[in-house]
Amino acid sequence: MRKISYAQAGMEALVEEMRRDPTTFHLSTDAPDALVKEFGSERVRATPIAEGALTGIAVGAAGSGFRPIINWSMVTFSFVAMDQIVNQAAKIHYMFGGQVKFPITFRTSVGGGRRVAAQHSQSPYSMFMNLAGLKMILPSTPYDMKGLLKTVIRDDNPIISFESNRLMGFAGEVPEDPYTVPLGKADIKREGTDVTIVALAWLVHEALAAAEVLDKEGVSVEVLDPRTLVPLDCDAIRASVQKTGRLVIADEAGPTAGASAEIAAVATEDAETFAKMKAPVKRVCALHVPIPYTPQLEDHVFPDRDNIVAGVREVMDAG
Amino acid sequence: MALTQEKQLEMLRIMQTIRRFEERASDDYRTGDIYGVVHCYIGEEAVATGVCAALNRDDQIISTHRGHGHCIAKGADLKRMMAELYGRETGYCKGKGGSMHIADFSIGMLGANGIVAGGIPIVTGAGLAAQLEGKGRVAVSFFGDGASNAGPFHESINIAAAWKLPMIYVCENNLYAASTPAASTLAHSDVAARAAGYDIPGVVVDGNDVMAVYDAAQEAVARARNGEGPSLIECKTYRWRGHTERVGGADPRPQGEIRAWQERDPIERFVAGLMDQGCITQEAWQEMDEEILAEIEEAVQFAIESPFPDLEAAVEDVFAE
Ligand SMILES: Cc1ncc(C[n+]2csc(CCOP(=O)(O)OP(=O)(O)O)c2C)c(N)n1
Numbered sequence: 001m002r003k004i005s006y007a008q009a010g011m012e013a014l015v016e017e018m019r020r021d022p023t024t025f026h027l028s029t030d031a032p033d034a035l036v037k038e039f040g041s042e043r044v045r046a047t048p049i050a051e052g053a054l055t056g057i058a059v060g061a062a063g064s065g066f067r068p069i070i071n072w073s074m075v076t077f078s079f080v081a082m083d084q085i086v087n088q089a090a091k092i093h094y095m096f097g098g099q100v101k102f103p104i105t106f107r108t109s110v111g112g113g114r115r116v117a118a119q120h121s122q123s124p125y126s127m128f129m130n131l132a133g134l135k136m137i138l139p140s141t142p143y144d145m146k147g148l149l150k151t152v153i154r155d156d157n158p159i160i161s162f163e164s165n166r167l168m169g170f171a172g173e174v175p176e177d178p179y180t181v182p183l184g185k186a187d188i189k190r191e192g193t194d195v196t197i198v199a200l201a202w203l204v205h206e207a208l209a210a211a212e213v214l215d216k217e218g219v220s221v222e223v224l225d226p227r228t229l230v231p232l233d234c235d236a237i238r239a240s241v242q243k244t245g246r247l248v249i250a251d252e253a254g255p256t257a258g259a260s261a262e263i264a265a266v267a268t269e270d271a272e273t274f275a276k277m278k279a280p281v282k283r284v285c286a287l288h289v290p291i292p293y294t295p296q297l298e299d300h301v302f303p304d305r306d307n308i309v310a311g312v313r314e315v316m317d318a319g
Numbered sequence: 320m321a322l323t324q325e326k327q328l329e330m331l332r333i334m335q336t337i338r339r340f341e342e343r344a345s346d347d348y349r350t351g352d353i354y355g356v357v358h359c360y361i362g363e364e365a366v367a368t369g370v371c372a373a374l375n376r377d378d379q380i381i382s383t384h385r386g387h388g389h390c391i392a393k394g395a396d397l398k399r400m401m402a403e404l405y406g407r408e409t410g411y412c413k414g415k416g417g418s419m420h421i422a423d424f425s426i427g428m429l430g431a432n433g434i435v436a437g438g439i440p441i442v443t444g445a446g447l448a449a450q451l452e453g454k455g456r457v458a459v460s461f462f463g464d465g466a467s468n469a470g471p472f473h474e475s476i477n478i479a480a481a482w483k484l485p486m487i488y489v490c491e492n493n494l495y496a497a498s499t500p501a502a503s504t505l506a507h508s509d510v511a512a513r514a515a516g517y518d519i520p521g522v523v524v525d526g527n528d529v530m531a532v533y534d535a536a537q538e539a540v541a542r543a544r545n546g547e548g549p550s551l552i553e554c555k556t557y558r559w560r561g562h563t564e565r566v567g568g569a570d571p572r573p574q575g576e577i578r579a580w581q582e583r584d585p586i587e588r589f590v591a592g593l594m595d596q597g598c599i600t601q602e603a604w605q606e607m608d609e610e611i612l613a614e615i616e617e618a619v620q621f622a623i624e625s626p627f628p629d630l631e632a633a634v635e636d637v638f639a640e
Pocket residue numbers: 029049051073077080383384385433434435436462463464465466467491493495496497562
């Protein structure tokens with residue numbers, strides 16, 4: 001099968017969905033050339049640097065029959081639009097009694113590893129998970145990126161597509177024929193029997209690398225990729241942990257009130273799953289600090305395959 | 320107000336220091352000694368230099384993502400700047416900030432910023448502090464044409480006007496925000512025209528003419544020190560290099576446009592004028608340039624010889640002790 005990059009897969013999803021549905025349009029501070037060429041500058045607009053207004057404009061246009069696609073670029077810039085995201089987009093459908101739909105796609109990049117310091121290296125999806133009223137995806141492969149993003153664009157709700165900076169150039173198999181990936185369906189990226197690693201985005205790949213190392217030590221690792229954070233596939237997480245009896249969670253964000261905390265709770269608050277657990281949950285996350293610039297410090301702050309291996313050994317030793 | 324020869328030569332030295340610093344930063348970024356992202360100020364040196372020449376050491380400024388020029392013009396130490404770019408412990412931010420986040424509070428440089436328009440309210444707060452303190456200090460906000468379209472610009476300038484804060488808002492209109500032309504995002508081609516809406520003075524100046532920038536800044540600073548409130552100065556200028564130093568990033572700007580602006584080199588123009596007035600000879604100019612290059616080489620050596628921070632530093636400074 002042909003291979004394309006994570007970034008290209010996102011672009012393909014956009015192009016296909018914009019062809020399919022004339023009510024879609026695209027706003028971002030730098031308009032992608034490929035989209036302008038095909039769809040024209042009426043539907044693909046380079047906007048002023050005004051993310052708050054952009055986001056609000058998306059809400060208004062969505063409520064008026066269109067299907068806006070907004071690219072905030074780095075998640076850093078979404079914070080400029082917090083009122084429109086938190087007070088408006090997340091609540092408007094519920095608050096107004098479900099009168100009209102607000103189908104909006106927000107694309108944004110997350111994560112570190114690029115030596116661009118505290119403001120430009122963030123992974124704040126749990127802040128948005130906390131809101132109620134926003135769905136969100138976090139793909140780890142080109143295949144998932146394309147399939148999920150197409151589903152997102154067709155969905156009738158505001159949805160954030162968190163896309164990993166570290167994976168933009170990552171190539172993977174993507175069929176030429178059209179397909180979609182449903183929201184709320186986790187994907188087992190590797191099957192195993194001794195320990196479940198629930199890993200997010202880039203850390204899915206680090207977890208797969210860690211699994212190879214651990215395999216040589218006789219530890220059979222299952223790698224579960226939730227793929228969407230809201231809705232979260234609780235059944236799949238619980239089923240996997242019931243099978244292996246051990247849970248390690250790997251996330252590039254910090255641990256405090258993070259997606260990792262939610263995943264840990266999903267497993268442990270379920271009586272049936274808890275009863276089958278042989279060891280405490282282990283989280284492998286970033287240190288809880290703003291991200292520093294200089295490479296040694298940045299690499300120290302973020303978790304990687306070595307930290308995952310160590311985390312797995314810890315839970316194996318614990319029981 | 321006419322400036323002394325010494326002052327003008329000092330301004331020339333600052334402009335050339337910015338130019339040479341940026342050239343070196345760009346080179347060392349390409350070799351991988353400087354990480355992440357670097358935004359160069361080459362072509363816009365007259366703006367920071369002309370404005371800061373009208374300021375005192377205890378006046379405050381805030382910068383943007385394109386911050387090296389503002390740092391140098393306000394009097395930052397080249398060694399600590401270079402060490403920060405090199406990610407060393409001796410850098411201004413202990414290696415935690417990098418190019419986009421250099422600050423030196425001791426000289427009133429409140430920081431470069433990765434958020435477009437993020438600095439404008441902050442420096443307006445410095446302006447409020449200056450007003451409360453009542454000692455005649457002023458504060459300057461540098462920002463781009465792109466930033467002028469963001470809410471914080473409008474919100475801040477309105478507050479400053481309503482409260483008569485001692486502020487100077489300096490728009491560096493280099494005609495582009497990343498790859499987006501200002502012509503496609505500004506409803507009125509002059510950012511300065513917006514001053515009318517806030518009932519404050521707004522002027523457009525040739526941002527490649529350091530003396531024109533200085534004159535406009537001088538007037539705005541005098542007004543601010545006098546308690547008459549803020550001004551908006553729009554400097555029309557141009558960046559010679561791509562938006563960032565990252566290779567592969569397409570530069571959509573027409574080659575002819577870039578060349579035309581390079582022919583209006585703010586440094587060449589200033590030197591030529593100074594030579595005409597007999598302020599500097601060709602030899603003296605060359606000597607000055609060599610001194611600057613030596614100073615930058617010294618800064619690089621300082622950076623290279625400085626250690627990287629210890630890993631424990633990663634968890635330090637999250638909170639003040
Ligand atoms: C709020 C926000 N949105 C987007 C960006 C990404 N970005 C960085 S610099 C830049 C262009 C800024 O243009 P301008 O203000 O004109 O400054 P210039 O780069 O031309 O000096 C953009 C869009 C950002 N840093 N912050």
